[in-house]
Amino acid sequence: MEQKNHTESRPKGGDSAFLIRILFRQNATWMGEIQWLDGEKKLYFRSLLELVMLMQEALDTSDTPPADYSVRNWGKGEEAAL
Numbered sequence: 718m719e720q721k722n723h724t725e726s727r728p729k730g731g732d733s734a735f736l737i738r739i740l741f742r743q744n745a746t747w748m749g750e751i752q753w754l755d756g757e758k759k760l761y762f763r764s765l766l767e768l769v770m771l772m773q774e775a776l777d778t779s780d781t782p783p784a785d786y787s788v789r790n791w792g793k794g795e796e797a798a799l
Contacts, residue, residue, distance in 0.1 A: 733779050735772060755779060 733755045738770060740749040752759040753775045762768040 733776055735775070737768070 733753065736752040736754060738750045739747045746764045747768065748763050748764060750759060750761050751771055756775060760771060
């Protein structure tokens with residue numbers, strides 16, 4: 718297996734940084750390891766949904782300002798702001 722060199726680039730401002738290693742692809746999802754570089758924690762995740770939830774939890778507990786974005790919903794074609 719070929720070893721790739723990773724260069725770490727740290728975001729500027731109040732952003733958080735994660736290192737994600739995909740170890741397996743099974744049952745139409747990813748499984749692997751996430752390392753929260755700012756919080757100095759490492760966990761294994763069993764699905765893409767769990768990965769996103771772990772990242773959201775880390776961002777909620779950090780000093781990162783809330784994101785300004787909107788998502789689509791099933792309503793009348795309007796976007797719901799979060």
